[in-house]
Amino acid sequence: MKKSTVFTLLSVFVLIPGALFLGRFLPGRGFYLTSTLVILFVLLPFFLAFEDRRPxxxxxxxxxxxxxxxxxxxxxxxxxxxxxxxxxxxxxxxxxxxxxxxxxxxxxxxxxxxxxxxxxxxxxxxxxxxxxxxxxxxxxxxxxxxxxxxxxxxxxxxxxxxxxxxxxxxxxxxxxxxxxxxxxxxxxxxxxxxxxxxxxxxxxxxxxxxxxxxxxxxxxxxxxxxxxxxx
Amino acid sequence: MGKDGFSKCHPAVNFLFFVGAIVFGVLFQHPAYLLAGLLCAGAYYLLLCGQKALKSMAMMLPLFLIIAAINPLFNTRGEHILFHLFGRPYTQEALGYGFAVGSILVITLLWFGCYNRVMTEDKFTALFGNLMPALSLLLVMVFRLIPALLYKSKQITDARRCIGKSGENLTFRQKISSGMTVLLALAGWSLESGILTADSMRCRGYGTARRTNFQVYRLHLSDWVLLAALALTAAVTVCGAAVGATEAAYVPVFTAAPVSVFLPVYCIFLLIPTIIHIKEVVLCRIFISKI
CATH class of the missing domain: 1.10.1760.20 (Arp2/3 complex 21 kDa subunit ARPC3)
Known part of the structure; x- marks a missing residue:
């Protein structure tokens, strides 16, 4: 399987839910951190897909x-x-x-x-x-x-x-x-x-x-x- | 910029410090920790940028005040009512909370201001280049092309001014079409020369081996010591946060955890770049005076 496919599955099923779940335990304005992490997990599969194509x-x-x-x-x-x-x-x-x-x-x-x-x-x-x-x-x-x-x-x-x-x-x-x-x-x-x-x-x-x-x-x-x- | 000691450390040390400082800055709402963050970030930013720092700090002040002032309009909880606005209470506690959120934003902006000076483009691509080779090459090319295009666009604009097609004293419509002409010329030039670059890259063996960096960064002993110091102070601060030393609530009643030993540790973590900067400057003075 390609790196980007693996990471997409990982990010949709593990990383994003994990960040959302653990984010609930963060003090203060932790939601800002959680949202930034979720965005990074959304962005990464796109970048990895570009890498996989060996442009x-x-x-x-x-x-x-x-x-x-x-x-x-x-x-x-x-x-x-x-x-x-x-x-x-x-x-x-x-x-x-x-x-x-x-x-x-x-x-x-x-x-x-x-x-x-x-x-x-x-x-x-x-x-x-x-x-x-x-x-x-x-x-x-x-x-x-x-x-x-x-x-x-x-x-x-x-x-x-x-x-x-x-x-x-x-x-x-x-x-x-x-x-x-x-x-x-x-x-x-x-x-x-x-x-x-x-x-x-x-x-x-x-x-x-x-x-x-x-x-x-x-x-x-x-x-x-x-x-x-x-x- | 060459004078800053912290910038000379390994990019990984720089990057990890800023991740830590910004994450802590966002998470801690305790007024003492906010004040510590503001002072430490402000001090390092001033050391890095000098006069320019004062100017951008003066621009952050109104932002800080606006955020502090508008929040009580929406958040009406709190015991001490200062006055009524639009029939809604404007409370002291909510104003305090507004100030806290404003300072969190200012702390983040200050740290990012330092980050911009310390983590230059080449450091960033050197750090993450091996993880994503194609993307980091793309970034390197974009960083090179932006100044080239800005320069070229100035050339085109100047040339157009020479033949009497300057953009001044034109109607809005004419200004738009004049700008579009410049942009089109720029696009045509950059696309053709880009293809030339690509062909010459392929001829010279692009994609046949791992890309190397212009600057060679190695983790020296001093970098390991610094990493250990950062990790230790950060770990203690995380423990402090875990036992609730950094907690504070603003509405409906202001409550804050008592100031404990964790605050000085947090300050040490934040002050590490400043200390290195000052150490470097002092050493430099001593060496110069010996000559």
């Missing part, structure tokens, strides 16, 4: 370039404060590289960008959130012609994906770090307070995909066809 140099470099592009894309918009095309690039990577590649691009770019802007308790949450963003895009669009790939529908897809997958995960991390008591009022208060920033993020993704999806997908398709990657 070729070209595939490795393509993914590295896409991660770096996602992180550095902010620099192209020096004239526009608060404009982050990061999720747009991750979604397009998912469409081209598939669910696994998209997850990897998302998670690695979150991790790498935190080496620039500072690691924190949010790092695992961001890795999970960005990874899922790429995974959803890959699962919906990679090698599938049923869904329309015109800029408008991709943009709307990105808007919905960021608003309903990335933002709730990141807000949950805020809820866990900043509250003393978890009542419906307090939890929804935090989620509601985050809605404006989330809408800005989703709006940026919408605009990025509207403008960028056609030319960038064309460039990526050209590279993958020319060199026979992800065919």
């Amino acid at each position: 070729q140099a070209r595939e490795l470099v393509l993914i590295a370039v896409l991660c770096a592009l996602a992180v550095a894309s902010r620099a192209a918009f020096v004239w526009l404060p608060h404009f982050k095309p990061l999720f747009g690039v991750i979604i397009l990577s998912g469409i081209v590289c598939g669910a696994q590649g998209g997850f990897l691009v998302g998670a690695v770019s979150a991790f790498a960008s935190n080496f620039l802007f500072g690691q924190g308790p949010w790092t695992p949450w961001q890795m999970l959130a960005y990874g899922i963003c790429g995974l959803v895009a890959g699962a919906c669009y990679h090698k599938k012609d049923r869904l329309p790939k015109d800029p408008l529908s991709l943009g709307l897809f990105g808007f919905v994906a960021v608003l309903f997958t990335v933002c709730p995960i990141l807000d949950t991390s805020t809820v866990l770090t900043s509250l003393t008591v978890f009542t419906p009022a307090s939890v929804f208060g935090i989620y509601a307070a985050a809605i404006p920033t989330n809408l800005i993020q989703a709006g940026c993704t919408l605009v990025t995909l509207l403008v960028l999806s056609k030319p960038l997908l064309y460039k990526l398709a050209r590279i993958t066809q020319k060199y026979g990657l992800y065919q």
Whole structure:
């Protein structure tokens, strides 16, 4: 059996329930530790699956370039404060590289960008959130012609994906770090307070995909066809 | 950064210390332990980053106060009512709990601030590179590509400014399309040169043998001593937590375990990097004065 399969089974049936069970005995704000551990156990099978495939140099470099592009894309918009095309690039990577590649691009770019802007308790949450963003895009669009790939529908897809997958995960991390008591009022208060920033993020993704999806997908398709990657 | 003694230790020692410090920082709610954590983390952060540390600490203060202030709005338990807000009691105990949660967050942020300075990218990949070779190579390439792309994007922006296509004084729509042009140019350049890199990597034997690291890290005797000291103090602290020395409850009534011998041990654990840093600086001064 492959290493990743073994670890996936181990993590689903032993590690995650074990962490949840033992976490109940932790004092203080142990739930934050438990949640971080669970996220790590979710992330590891994806990474191990990538290791098991023994990726070729070209595939490795393509993914590295896409991660770096996602992180550095902010620099192209020096004239526009608060404009982050990061999720747009991750979604397009998912469409081209598939669910696994998209997850990897998302998670690695979150991790790498935190080496620039500072690691924190949010790092695992961001890795999970960005990874899922790429995974959803890959699962919906990679090698599938049923869904329309015109800029408008991709943009709307990105808007919905960021608003309903990335933002709730990141807000949950805020809820866990900043509250003393978890009542419906307090939890929804935090989620509601985050809605404006989330809408800005989703709006940026919408605009990025509207403008960028056609030319960038064309460039990526050209590279993958020319060199026979992800065919 | 080259002056920090703790950074010169083996990456495993660095990593284990930060795991311990952050885990303890999250778990202990006792005010004395919170204060110890704040002071130790703050001291090491100041030693590492100097002026910059003061600036980022000044940014953590409002965060701390906001978290402390909003929590009593949701948590109304507690005996001493300070005043009523929106018809709900705002209690002293809940405010204290808010301060505790705020300090836990600040402690974590301070330790992560130190972590960012000590655990550089090369140390991280050296430590975990053998467990996940493909992934750590991927990380190394990303770390190299990000500065390269930032540099290239500045070149492209500057070149566009030379031909009168600067991004200033444009409408929002034009700014977006100008940024997208830069991003597309960047993507085209990096994808093509990436494939070139990959082919040259394969020609030079990528994947034929284990990847080695640029820096060679070995566990010296001093690292073992340090590991033993960290393990000992951490074990005593865990025992302290197991017998309830670090426990405190804030609402509805404030109760805290009496301060015991475990607190100084916890402080020693947290102060180990600071002690090594100061020892190194003092030794350096002595050697210089002898010349």
